[in-house]
Amino acid sequence: MIAHDLFVPSPLLVLSSGTMLMLVSIAWRRSITLSLSIGLLTLLLALAGTDHHLTTGQHGVATLFIQDRWADYTTALILLSSICILGLSWRNLLHDTAHPTDEYPLLLLLGTLGATSMVFSANYIPFFLGLEILGISLIGLVAARHHHLTASSEASMKYLILSGISSAILLFGIGLAYAATGSLYFSPPVATDGISHGIPIAAATMILVGIFFKLSAVPFHMWIPDVMEGASTPVAAFIAVVSKIAIFSSLVRYFSAGEMQPFLNDTMTAVIILTILGGNLLALRQTSLTRLMACSSIAHVGYLLMAFLSPGQLQSGAIVVYLAAYTASTLGVFSVISALAANGDTDGTSIADWKGLFFSHPFLAVIMSLMLLSLAGIPPGIGFFAKFEIAAASVERQRDLLLAALVIGSVIGLYYYLNVIRTMMTPDIVQIVTYNRKNYPELTGLALVLTIIVIVGGLFPARLIRPILPAPVTIIPRSANTIAPDIDTAMRYAIHDISP
Known part of the structure; x- marks a missing residue:
């Protein structure tokens, strides 16, 4: 009892x-x-x-x-x-x-x-x-x-x-x-x-x-x-x-x-591939930045599930780092959207409204670009290290189909993230969103803090992640011959060779 x-x-x-x-x-x-x-x-x-x-x-x-x-x-x-x-x-x-x-x-x-x-x-x-x-x-x-x-x-x-x-x-x-x-x-x-x-x-x-x-x-x-x-x-x-x-x-x-039942492995593999490719393909068609971020979040769920289905030495570290990277980068994007929101009819979520932002508000445009590059998995943001960890965990478990989906999805994602940056660098043809920095110091400050976290996490992942590591815990799914190590051990594998 x-x-x-x-x-x-x-x-x-x-x-x-x-x-x-x-x-x-x-x-x-x-x-x-x-x-x-x-x-x-x-x-x-x-x-x-x-x-x-x-x-x-x-x-x-x-x-x-x-x-x-x-x-x-x-x-x-x-x-x-x-x-x-x-x-x-x-x-x-x-x-x-x-x-x-x-x-x-x-x-x-x-x-x-x-x-x-x-x-x-x-x-x-x-x-x-x-x-x-x-x-x-x-x-x-x-x-x-x-x-x-x-x-x-x-x-x-x-x-x-x-x-x-x-x-x-x-x-x-x-x-x-x-x-x-x-x-x-x-x-x-x-x-x-x-x-x-x-x-x-x-x-x-x-x-x-x-x-x-x-x-x-x-x-x-x-x-x-x-x-x-x-x-x-x-x-x-x-x-x-x-x-x-x-x-x-x-x-x-x-x-x-x-233990996860064997039939669920194949089911989850199919769902992960569809989620990564479907989320990225849907994002290509969006003209609203909020809808683009929604479709992007679908793809990032696929990446997280990919790490979840790859138990091994690197799994725990991959999940921990990716959650942190996704959280900081996504909040950073929405903080810039909030800072640039108009007081009139538009709320700043239409991508077309962001034309010329590099010329009128370079500081926020740079922050937005860094956040989008981090979500795309491009250095120097922490998103690059996070996506690298996902790929490493999948290589360890020889998840070839999932790796192919990750590569294809990342290429598609890079296109629509860079498209937003290209729009911000285009000379101002239409009126962009109204913004007054004096009215929104807390939003600008929040965006700056998140940017520092994203950059420091990308350049010095061990120094940022190791102090907050949850350990020990076993991340799964497990099988009879696979036991994931605690997260601290996994992170030593993950950051030993690449951390500055």
Whole structure:
């Protein structure tokens, strides 16, 4: 009989307390300044408590949550990203006097709570509750774009319907998994005596389909360009970064509890190839920078899944570095978009509006170019090192088809990223987005900080990554003859020869 111990990670307690405090403050007196301050303070306190365990689970004791270095690392990425996104939203919320906006930081905090709950989950119950808290918060956040109400309402409705369908599929799979294993704790279902072989296969397939929907992996990807385009720029960044980190972290956690069934290997290989090529090909057709970033995020999900399916000495380091590179580079792009957003009808997301940016605002144009090059995997950004790690992990496991998809996808991605840079270098023919640096010092500062992280991470990967490495943790999927080392060991393999 398994003993149970009450254990709740500190960040969850802080985020829950902050959310309740914000609810009380809104009920007492509506003040966007107070709500933003409570939200920022809560996120900072949760970040400070990430590496502190309120209680210590004993060996052999089953809990709803697990707090290890993998959970701490991904939680830190989520909290830092939420802080940046709150910073992107700060000024617009303070100056939008025509609409009450207290609910925005509340929904952002709730979404962060849901994402963090997923990261720490070792059980289907807190995982699904966290997923639904995140999803419901996103529905409200996407619809909260008051100046583009028709587009935001349509995007919110699309997300509501498709998210509900994917959650139903996922919940059905969880029910089948419980029928097969008799446990709600994470463990890929396998056939046992008295259980039909088809039930574990159906359970694993439906759970994976539900996760692929949330990750926007091909062929379950069509919702994300429309939803991100209808949302405001900070909310689009939240969808592209925070939700992806939480769901991918849960995928890793789920399969760390057991071996992946052989048929899922072939299925995931096909999904990864389609995701990399499909995301990059879709991005070629986009004229909106937000839609381009949405399609780009689909391709980056494929790269992450590629590392996930390549267990070995380099797998852990590849996943850790790629998550950091994708987070910093994507937030950097959205911070520049926010800094250049117009006060009029345009919001700065049309690529055509960026003509001549190198001539009118060279500082921000250089930052945008560095971020796009990092996403493309071009030096000196950290994205080059991250993509190199993905390729090295795949070479180690001889994933030839995945390597071919990575090379082809990277070439396609380089074209549309460079096309944006070419547009910024084209002499100004049409009026570009209005921008006043004195009005947006915090956005310019945030973009500069992210640029420094991206460049330092690309030039000195060991010095930036090693201090924040989560270790030890086993990244999977595992097989009978493959055991991944802890992340610190993996990173020594990864950076020993190429770090300056």
